[in-house]
Amino acid sequence: MLPYGTVQDAGAALGRGLTYAETLWFRYSADKSDYFLYCHNILFLFLAFTLVPIPFVLMELWPSDTFHRYKIQPKVKLSLAEVFRCYKDVLRVFFIIVGPLQLVSYPSVKMIGIRTGLPLPSCGEILAQLLVYFLIEDYTNYWIHRFLHSKWAFEKIHSVHHEFTTPIGFAAPYAHWAEILLLGIPSFLGPALVPGHMVTFWLWVALRQIEAIEAHCGYDLPWTPSKYIPFYGGADYHDYHHYVGEQSHSNFASVFTYCDFLYGTDKGYQYHKKLIGQLKEGSRSGGGQKGEKLSSYDWDGKCN
Numbered sequence: 448m449l450p451y452g453t454v455q456d457a458g459a460a461l462g463r464g465l466t467y468a469e470t471l472w473f474r475y476s477a478d479k480s481d482y483f484l485y486c487h488n489i490l491f492l493f494l495a496f497t498l499v500p501i502p503f504v505l506m507e508l509w510p511s512d513t514f515h516r517y518k519i520q521p522k523v524k525l526s527l528a529e530v531f532r533c534y535k536d537v538l539r540v541f542f543i544i545v546g547p548l549q550l551v552s553y554p555s556v557k558m559i560g561i562r563t564g565l566p567l568p569s570c571g572e573i574l575a576q577l578l579v580y581f582l583i584e585d586y587t588n589y590w591i592h593r594f595l596h597s598k599w600a601f602e603k604i605h606s607v608h609h610e611f612t613t614p615i616g617f618a619a620p621y622a623h624w625a626e627i628l629l630l631g632i633p634s635f636l637g638p639a640l641v642p643g644h645m646v647t648f649w650l651w652v653a654l655r656q657i658e659a660i661e662a663h664c665g666y667d668l669p670w671t672p673s674k675y676i677p678f679y680g681g682a683d684y685h686d687y688h689h690y691v692g693e694q695s696h697s698n699f700a701s702v703f704t705y706c707d708f709l710y711g712t713d714k715g716y717q718y719h720k721k722l723i724g725q726l727k728e729g730s731r732s733g734g735g736q737k738g739e740k741l742s743s744y745d746w747d748g749k750c751n
């Protein structure tokens with residue numbers, strides 16, 4: 448709810464005219480409560496995990512080889528029924544855990560100081576805060592994920608997320624309810640330490656979800672914009688973690704690769720990539736059939 452009656456009042460209070468984005472924000476938010484604005488996150492989360500995985504399902508169903516060549520585990524094909532079951536389970540957890548949690552967690556958002564008023568943050572401020580949120584989330588998530596691979600936590604909690612040894616976009620939030628609660632901490636920590644505007648918070652919630660879906664999409668697409676982000680893990684990186692499964696002691700990080708590099712938990716993945724490179728080299732020099740495409744997962748060995 449904004450404390451101004453009109454755009455002119457808001458401009459007078461700021462001592463300048465409102466930008467186009469600020470005028471839009473005024474028109475949209477002036478008569479809405481902060482709680483209602485915060486609850487938009489439920490809608491954004493729902494839209495992200497419902498709509499963003501759909502293109503990857505269409506790639507899977509595409510009749511020609513156009514997208515199949517980019518599939519990370521090309522020999523595995525999940526049926527539509529399996530994909531739908533995954534989405535149905537995610538929806539159930541969303542309505543029982545994620546949605547209600549969003550509804551009751553507003554006081555903590557208020558307490559940390561997420562603001563809804565004017566002026567809006569600049570693009571630079573939004574980008575800087577999002578970067579900080581991603582870095583904090585990545586680091587904290589890394590250690591929680593390592594804990595989830597301890598024998599007890601894996602058996603009781605994390606094994607649900609690892610049911611998909613060939614991940615799909617819809618499986619990004621597919622996890623035990625306790626894991627969803629636990630991994631809410633890294634997502635909340637960034638905004639708690641560096642509170643910003645509600646718009647930044649919305650963007651953070653949506654982008655984090657989209658990033659997780661991309662990491663689980665099962666396709667290593669060469670044109671994806673995230674390829675240009677330094678130290679970014681991406682789909683191939685996280686796919687390997689699922690491929691190895693329970694025994695995985697590699698690629699714990701959720702977003703970037705530096706934690707696994709620093710703490711020596713990318714060795715299995717690096718070894719795997721090296722072997723694949725050698726296999727491809729061998730096939731190019733006459734070992735494989737002409738035109739044969741060697742995928743990262745055409746070998747049987749797994750290194751954790």
Ligand SMILES: [Zn+2]
Nearest residue numbers: 592596605688
């Ligand atoms: Zn894991």
Ligand SMILES: [Zn+2]
Nearest residue numbers: 608663685689
């Ligand atoms: Zn995963």
